[in-house]
Amino acid sequence: MLAAFLFLHIVLMVFWLGGDLGVFYSSRYVIDPSLTPAARLTALKIMSGLDLGPKICLILFLPSGLTLISLDAHGGSLFGIHLLPWWLLVPLWIGALVWVRLMYVDHHTPGQHPLVRRIDRLIRIAVITGMAATGVYTLIATHPFGVDTNPKWLGGKVLLYSLAIAAGLGIRRTLRPFGAAFSKIMAGGTDDATEAVLKQSVNGCLPYVWAIWLSVLLAGLLGVAKPLANL
Helix, strand or coil: CHHHHHHHHHHHHHHHHHHHHEEEHHHHHHCCCCHHHHHHHHHHHHHHHHHHHHHHHHHHHHHHHHHHHHHHHHHCCCCCCCCCCHHHHHHHHHHHHHHHHHHHHHHHCCCCCHHHHHHHHHHHHHHHHHHHHHHHHHCCCCCHHHCCCHHHHHHHHHHHHHHHHHHHHHHHHHHCCHHHHHHHHHHHCHHHHHHHHHHHHHHHHHHHHHHHHHHHHHHHHHHHHHHCCCC
């Protein structure tokens, strides 16, 4: 069971990065003014379809990681951390799947369900706050949660996860002008100013995208190397 969830955790990280790379590549065609509106719309559909994968992986990364900790505490030997009782896993996964459903609705019907997006945003803020606080505590405490294996690596990984979610919120904010500009282009009303708004909204996301990539890669490295851990 432990090996299965470890495999799932790795697969989620791979699909998260791979999907994000696809989103980045297809976005270059969305903002290319030399293409026809039909070609740019096709590129946007590809980008949106690819973007669903990383969004799912981001959400499931949390329960899969906590499941690894719980399974380890009941017979595994990966982390030496005994924090999460196994009976909390069921509501944890149910909550994660509900979150996936909210994200899915918002993804496929953008702007049509403002309450869904608001709830999703509040969940993300709560997770960012909780994970950041946990990560900082794990880094600065001598024996965090009574653990004596020096899990500083885990604190760093948790902080990186919260950073990735925060970067995702930054992308949402930066993309706010995108919809109106792209709709105008599809209606045949393109001009230099509209193209500039479209390009700026997409390219403005790049620092957040790079932050996500770096966070996921470093989190994976910490999970493998576990620096300073006393296991």
